[in-house]
Amino acid sequence: MNWNGKKVLVTGAGGFIGSHLVDRLVDMGADVTAFAHYNSGNNWGMLEENYSDMDCKISVILGDIADGFAVDEAVSGNDYVFHLAALIGIPYSYVAPESYVNTNIKGTLNVMQACRHHNVERVVHTSTSEAYGTAIYTPIDEKHPLQGQSPYSATKIGADKIAESYFCSFELPVSTIRPFNTFGPRQSARAVIPTIISQALNSNSINLGSLSPVRDMNFVYDTVNGFIKMAESEKSVGMTINVGSGRGATIGEIADIILKKTNPDAEIICREERVRPENSEVRELICDNSLAREILGWTPEYTLEQGLDITIDWIKKNIQCYKTSRYTI
Numbered sequence: 001m002n003w004n005g006k007k008v009l010v011t012g013a014g015g016f017i018g019s020h021l022v023d024r025l026v027d028m029g030a031d032v033t034a035f036a037h038y039n040s041g042n043n044w045g046m047l048e049e050n051y052s053d054m055d056c057k058i059s060v061i062l063g064d065i066a067d068g069f070a071v072d073e074a075v076s077g078n079d080y081v082f083h084l085a086a087l088i089g090i091p092y093s094y095v096a097p098e099s100y101v102n103t104n105i106k107g108t109l110n111v112m113q114a115c116r117h118h119n120v121e122r123v124v125h126t127s128t129s130e131a132y133g134t135a136i137y138t139p140i141d142e143k144h145p146l147q148g149q150s151p152y153s154a155t156k157i158g159a160d161k162i163a164e165s166y167f168c169s170f171e172l173p174v175s176t177i178r179p180f181n182t183f184g185p186r187q188s189a190r191a192v193i194p195t196i197i198s199q200a201l202n203s204n205s206i207n208l209g210s211l212s213p214v215r216d217m218n219f220v221y222d223t224v225n226g227f228i229k230m231a232e233s234e235k236s237v238g239m240t241i242n243v244g245s246g247r248g249a250t251i252g253e254i255a256d257i258i259l260k261k262t263n264p265d266a267e268i269i270c271r272e273e274r275v276r277p278e279n280s281e282v283r284e285l286i287c288d289n290s291l292a293r294e295i296l297g298w299t300p301e302y303t304l305e306q307g308l309d310i311t312i313d314w315i316k317k318n319i320q321c322y323k324t325s326r327y328t329i
Contacts (some may be wrong), residue, residue: 001232005030009074011035011065011111012084012126013058014045016187017179018168020224021082023050026057028228035074035085038062046186053124065107066115075114079121080231083111083163086126086156089190090276091329093152104155105162112166112174120173124230125163127178127240128156129216129285138248139288142178142240150280160240165256167238175236177226180244180287184220184307185314191327193217195317196255198322200263207327209274211252214243219307222300229296236295244287257305261312274327 008025012018014036025032036045044060046049051058063070065085075081087093087103108125115123132140133147148154166172184194192208192215199206226243230236249257252268257267275281292298302310315322 006080007033007078008080008082009033009035009078010082010084011074012086012097013060014047015084016046016184017182017220017223018084019046019049019186019298020184021084021227022047022058022222024224026255033074033078033094034060035065036060036062037085038064038081038154049186052169058317065110066102068110071107071110071222072114072117075118076113077119081111081120081123082227082231083108083123084126086159088152089329090130090150090152092190093155094148095329100151100155105158105201108159108162112163112172115174115275116166116170116172122231123172123174123226125160125174125176127160128153129178129180129242129244129287130282131157131160131178132285134282135284138284139246140242140286141288142242142291149282153190155274173237175230175233175238176240177230178240178242179223179226180218180242180285182218182220182223184311189322192251192313193254193258193311194322195328196258197262197312198319198324200259200266201224201316201319202324204263204266206255206259206266206268207271207274208251208255208268209271209276210281211255211268211270212250212283213281214248214250214286215248215254216248216287217304217307218243218245218300219302219310222302225301226292226296226298229298233296239295241291241295242287243290243292243298245304246287246289247304248284248286258308258312261308271327290319
C-alpha cells in the first residue's frame with residue numbers, strides 16, 4: 001500500500017507507541033494529524049523529540065479523547081484513524097478508576113462514533129494483552145477468555161467491545177490490534193523495563209515488585225509495524241489480532257539481562273509497595289502470534305536483547321527524564 005498523501009489521524013500521538021507510529025507514517029509520506037492530550041503548556045509529549053511548530057511534517061491537535069466534540073472535529077477529513085489514546089498504568093487504575101472509564105471506554109466510543117459519522121475508510125483500535133488476565137493456557141491466542149483483573153484491563157475490555165459493536169452494528173471498518181508488552185525508547189518509568197534501566201544507570205539498588213510474572217516483551221518498532229499491517233490488511237477488518245514475540249521471560253530474568261548490560265554489581269530489592277494485589281497480578285502472558293503471521297504477514301524483527309540495547313542507549317542519553325528515586329504508578 002502507498003501511504004503517500006493519505007490523510008491519517010493518530011490519537012494518543014504524544015505517547016510512547018503513538019509517537020513512534022507518527023514517525024513511521026511521516027517517513028512513509030502520510031499526511032498525519034496527531035491528537036495529543038491538552039495541557040496549558042502546549043506540550044506535545046514524546047512528539048517534542050522530532051517535531052516543532054516550525055515544521056509542517058505533522059498537524060498537532062491538543063484535546064481530550066473524552067470530549068466527543070473535540071474528537072469529531074479531529075476525525076473530520078481523515079481517511080485512516082489509529083486509536084491509541086488511553087490511560088495505561090495499572091497501579092494508577094487502582095487509585096483513579098473513574099478516569100480510566102472516561103478515557104478508555106468513553107474515549108473509544110467517541111472515536112468510533114466520529115469515524116462512523118465521517119465515513120472513515122479504516123480504523124485501527126488498540127487493545128492490550130492485559131485483557132487476557134492470567135493465562136489459562138499458553139501461548140495465548142485470540143480465543144482465550146478475557147479477564148478484567150484490574151480497572152485498567154476491565155476498561156480496555158470494554159473499549160474493545162465498543163469497537164467490536166460498531167463493526168457488528170454499523171459495519172464500521174475497524175480492526176483491533178492486541179499488542180503484548182511493548183518496550184523501547186521514550187517509554188516512561190511506569191513500565192518495568194525503563195524502571196530497571198533507569199535505576200541501574202543511577203544506583204546499585206534496583207527496587208522492583210514481584211519478579212515471577214512472565215511477560216512477552218515486544219520491541220516498539222515491531223509493534224508499530226503491526227499497526228501499519230493491520231491498517232493495510234482488508235482481511236483484518238472486524239478481527240482482533242495479537243502482536244507479540246512469542247517468547248516469555250520472568251521479570252527477574254529480564255532484570256538480570258539488563259543488569260549484565262548496564263550495572264552487574266547492582267542488587268535487586270523487592271518492595272512490598274510495588275507488588276500488585278494477589279488477584280490483580282497477571283502471572284503469565286505469552287503471545288500466540290499465528291494469526292498475525294497468517295493474516296498480516298507480520299513477524300517480529302527484533303530480539304529482546306536487540307531491543308534492550310537500543311532502549312538502554314536512548315535512556316542513557318535521556319536519563320534526566322526519569323525520577324529514579326520514586327515509584328512511578
